[in-house]
Amino acid sequence: MLIKTGLAEFDDLLPRVKGFLEQDVLEIMVDGEKIRGYRSPDAKSIWIRDHSDMMRAAKYFETDLKSTVNHFAATQAANGRIFDYFTTFPEKLPCEKENWTKYVRVPVEADVEYRFIKAAFLAWQANGDDVWILGLIPNMERALEYIFNNPQRVDQATGLVKRAYTIDTWDFAYTAGRHNWLQFQIDENTFWGIFHGDNSGYYEALTIMATLYDYFDQRLKAQDLRLKPQDSRLKAQGSRLKAKELREKVKKACWNGEFFTHFVKLTPVSIPGVDESRQLSMANPMSINRGIATHEMAVSIIKEYQKRKTTTDAFAEWFSIDPPFPDGIFGDEKLIAGTYINGGIFPLAGGELAKAAFNHGFEEYGVSILKQYFNLISGKNETYLWYFPDGTPCSVENSTSPEAMPTDGWGSSAMAMALIEGLAGIEDQLKRFEKVRLSPRWLAARVTEAEVGVGYTTSRASDCHSREGGNLYAGVRYLYTYASDELVIDLQCTADVEFHVLIGPENKVSRLMVDGLLTDYQIEKIEQSQYINFSARIEERADIRITFKR
Numbered sequence: 001m002l003i004k005t006g007l008a009e010f011d012d013l014l015p016r017v018k019g020f021l022e023q024d025v026l027e028i029m030v031d032g033e034k035i036r037g038y039r040s041p042d043a044k045s046i047w048i049r050d051h052s053d054m055m056r057a058a059k060y061f062e063t064d065l066k067s068t069v070n071h072f073a074a075t076q077a078a079n080g081r082i083f084d085y086f087t088t089f090p091e092k093l094p095c096e097k098e099n100w101t102k103y104v105r106v107p108v109e110a111d112v113e114y115r116f117i118k119a120a121f122l123a124w125q126a127n128g129d130d131v132w133i134l135g136l137i138p139n140m141e142r143a144l145e146y147i148f149n150n151p152q153r154v155d156q157a158t159g160l161v162k163r164a165y166t167i168d169t170w171d172f173a174y175t176a177g178r179h180n181w182l183q184f185q186i187d188e189n190t191f192w193g194i195f196h197g198d199n200s201g202y203y204e205a206l207t208i209m210a211t212l213y214d215y216f217d218q219r220l221k222a223q224d225l226r227l228k229p230q231d232s233r234l235k236a237q238g239s240r241l242k243a244k245e246l247r248e249k250v251k252k253a254c255w256n257g258e259f260f261t262h263f264v265k266l267t268p269v270s271i272p273g274v275d276e277s278r279q280l281s282m283a284n285p286m287s288i289n290r291g292i293a294t295h296e297m298a299v300s301i302i303k304e305y306q307k308r309k310t311t312t313d314a315f316a317e318w319f320s321i322d323p324p325f326p327d328g329i330f331g332d333e334k335l336i337a338g339t340y341i342n343g344g345i346f347p348l349a350g351g352e353l354a355k356a357a358f359n360h361g362f363e364e365y366g367v368s369i370l371k372q373y374f375n376l377i378s379g380k381n382e383t384y385l386w387y388f389p390d391g392t393p394c395s396v397e398n399s400t401s402p403e404a405m406p407t408d409g410w411g412s413s414a415m416a417m418a419l420i421e422g423l424a425g426i427e428d429q430l431k432r433f434e435k436v437r438l439s440p441r442w443l444a445a446r447v448t449e450a451e452v453g454v455g456y457t458t459s460r461a462s463d464c465h466s467r468e469g470g471n472l473y474a475g476v477r478y479l480y481t482y483a484s485d486e487l488v489i490d491l492q493c494t495a496d497v498e499f500h501v502l503i504g505p506e507n508k509v510s511r512l513m514v515d516g517l518l519t520d521y522q523i524e525k526i527e528q529s530q531y532i533n534f535s536a537r538i539e540e541r542a543d544i545r546i547t548f549k550r
Contacts, residue, residue: 001060001416002453002477003424009374010419010445017409017416020383021058024409028088030071030101037068041385041408042394042401045087048072048112049169050410052119053348057413057420063458065123066132072116073139075103080146082116084109084171091402106171107186110153110163113143114201121208126456128432130219137212144209147202152186155266160249161198165191165263167321167330168281169198170341174330176269182331182400191267196260197283199250204290206243210236215430247292259284259301260293262321273326280304281321282349288356298360299527305353306365314389316372318350319343332400340399344386347373351414358422361527363444363502366422373415382406424452425500426476432456433475433493439500439531440480440489453477489544499534500524501546508549515542 001014026039026046037046038054051068059065076082083103090096105112117140124133147153147161155162164173164186172182178189213236254260262279285305288298309317324343327336335342350369357366376391377383384393385408394404421427425439433455442450455475479490487503503509505528512521514536521534532546 001420002451003419004451005442005445005447005449007445007447008378009371010423010447012378013370013374013419014416016377016381017057017412018061019381020407020412021054021409023407024054024405028086030086030088033067035067035071036064038409040085041405041410042399042403043085043087043091044089044403045085045091047085048082048115048119049084052115052122054409054413055119055122057416058409059122059126059456059458060420060454061457062126065126065458066129069116069120069123069136072119073136076139076142077146079150080113080142080144081105082112082143084112093402106184108164108166108173108184108190109171110147110161110195110198111169111201113147114198114205116140116143117205117208118201121212125428125431127458130216133212134216137209140205140209144202144205155192155194158194158249158253160194160246160253161202162192162266163195163198165193165265165267165269166195167325167341168262168283169195172330174269174271177329179331191265191269193266194253194264195262195283196250196254196264196287197281199246199254200283200287200290200292203243203246203250203292206239206246207291210239210243211430213239250292251297255297257300259304260287271325271329273329274323279321279323280308280319282319282346282352285349285352285356288360289352295360295526298356299362302353302357302360302362302365306362312389314338314345315387315391316345316350316376318345318347318353318369320346320349320386334398334400338389340386340394340401343389344394345389345391346386347376347383347408347411348385348414349411351411351416351418354415354418355422358418358425358439358441358444361529363423363441363529366418366441367445370415370419370423377412380406383408383412385410420454424450424454425502426452426454428475429498433495435498436476436493436495437498437500438476438478438489438491439502440478441502442480443482443502443504444529448482450480451478452480485548485550487546487548491538491542491544492540493538494540495538497536497538499532499536499544501532503530503532503546503548505530510547510549513543513545513547 003010005011024038026037028035038051040047040050072082083105086103088099088101120136166173172184175183213232217232253264259280262281284301287293305317320341324337337343354366354369386394396404423441425441427437429435429437477492481488512519519534521532524531524533
């Protein structure tokens with residue numbers, strides 16, 4: 001990963017995130033096999049939710065992206081259920097001392113299966129191993145069947161995924177005082193409802209499945225495919241149709257006109273002391289990035305965050321939930337307002353919000369979030385899962401978690417994703433950068449010269465050289481130069497590229513040249529931002545010149 005702009009907030013961010021992630025690696029031996037994954041910042045275990053999100057940055061430099069996914073697949077239940085996490089380390093010290101191999105599924109969780117599918121897809125993106133991902137498709141299908149065919153996981157009336165009343169996607173439920181601590185179990189007193197974040201996750205999982213079905217239908221012969229080609233086409237169509245239906249159902253049930261309602265109750269319950277209708281939870285920007293929100297919905301959500309930024313006393317608007325619930329009502333006295341998932345400030349939410357802002361016409365807002373995060377971590381080179389509203393980082397003493405590492409890979413990976421895919425604008429839309437969306441948005445950061453290179457170490461892509469001669473495994477590299485009369489991109493890759501390039505609001509394009517050939521283009525307005533769109537097949541290198549009228 002390489003970004004050079006002359007500005008520390010961009011040039012130094014990726015190396016810092018890589019450094020955090022390298023300290024988050026956890027290797028576990030099970031049945032004589034080494035499993036290498038990325039651990040939660042608050043527990044010495046490999047959770048599929050943390051690992052899958054952290055892969056969004058780790059995939060660029062990690063060489064073992066398969067072993068953790070393989071292990072979750074190998075331990076999948078016959079009904080399709082996936083474990084939340086596994087570990088061989090004692091968790092509740094000092095009372096727990098056993099180093100047995102432990103597997104856990106938190107019953108109230110409804111998001112585990114889509115995270116497994118996302119992890120498998122991200123690993124395939126980087127390693128490009130068709131045979132491997134093809135062998136996992138049955139596991140991915142069973143995971144979806146478990147969710148959508150299980151009365152305990154889906155609401156029969158709405159067809160939407162349901163869960164116990166938790167805070168956002170977290171793993172303990174509200175019990176109205178009927179349980180003496182955090183409630184992870186489903187029982188006769190469970191308060192049921194619809195959480196939009198679960199459903200946006202399954203929307204993305206269905207689109208991933210459609211992508212894989214399409215890919216194998218087009219790339220592999222019938223005898224190489226465990227499904228007949230026509231079955232693959234039908235499954236792709238079915239996945240897209242189900243995703244479309246899910247989007248409409250979520251909009252109908254969960255959209256309140258401004259943002260996604262935190263929890264739509266199926267079991268009537270009232271919680272005094274908080275206006276639940278105004279609770280904005282961090283799965284809102286996640287839902288944008290997963291594609292379930294329309295552009296109009298995304299704009300409304302982003303504006304809601306901007307509005308609350310002007311009214312909150314918190315140092316950042318990266319809320320886990322706002323407003324928070326009353327102190328202690330989820331079973332632990334430590335869960336006061338502004339703490340942890342009950343109103344703490346999460347870089348994970350900030351990174352997701354920045355990525356959403358870049359994609360929906362709020363580019364300068366996305367830049368401001370990246371700068372604020374860099375300033376937060378650069379002093380001590382530390383990053384935490386969450387912070388108090390006054391900026392104090394979490395600790396073991398003020399959290400329900402057994403650890404509080406200063407190398408949080410969950411939030412830092414989200415920030416790296418926003419920088420790479422949002423500001424630098426390199427998005428792999430298939431695998432190994434065979435199909436790329438290139439959306440450099442450097443003008444939003446007042447950057448007129450940039451050098452960018454990203455790729456997958458595990459894919460053994462071709463070498464890419466920086467101006468200083470440094471070596472970088474990269475699938476896409478570009479030199480970007482903007483002047484008043486011309487924008488030039490010197491691009492290195494071998495890919496089908498969809499260009500979506502931010503230009504100035506005053507710029508009027510006179511012509512587009514790709515390797516000296518006039519090329520058709522379209523101008524697109526996204527809110528107040530202006531983009532030039534075009535497509536090209538790039539073989540190794542191309543010179544792109546966008547000339548502006550004087």
